[in-house]
Amino acid sequence: MPLVKFTNEKKEIEVPEGAVLRTEAIKAGINLNCGVNGYGESINKFMNCKGLGVCGTCRVNITQGIENTNKLTTREWVKFKTPVSFPPDPIPCLAYVGNEDTMRLACMTKVMGDIEVESSPDISLFGENFFS
């Protein structure tokens, strides 16, 4: 069974192959529906699209083992690459800048092998990621 390591939460869980990352995190008591740069996590924990790939609040960075996940889904592509997604929400796009190869929506990510996950990756509007 694949091993998922959550670096911020310092927790490791085993999941069935092909399991959805967000679902397994919830089972383990980990909230991946976070806020922006540490703000809004308590609200997003309850106010989210419940895994439909629409709200974008379950952004995660797969810091190791991205090859052990499914390919980017159409919903993720729309959420990350089109600021006019519905509902309008530029935050996932901003978070995607600089993390194009590793950012995923946890609710759209299937775990096929060992991975390492950074929950709630920071958005840097004025750092090296955004204006570089």
Ligand code: FES
């Ligand atoms: S829970 Fe809304 S996009 Fe994943």
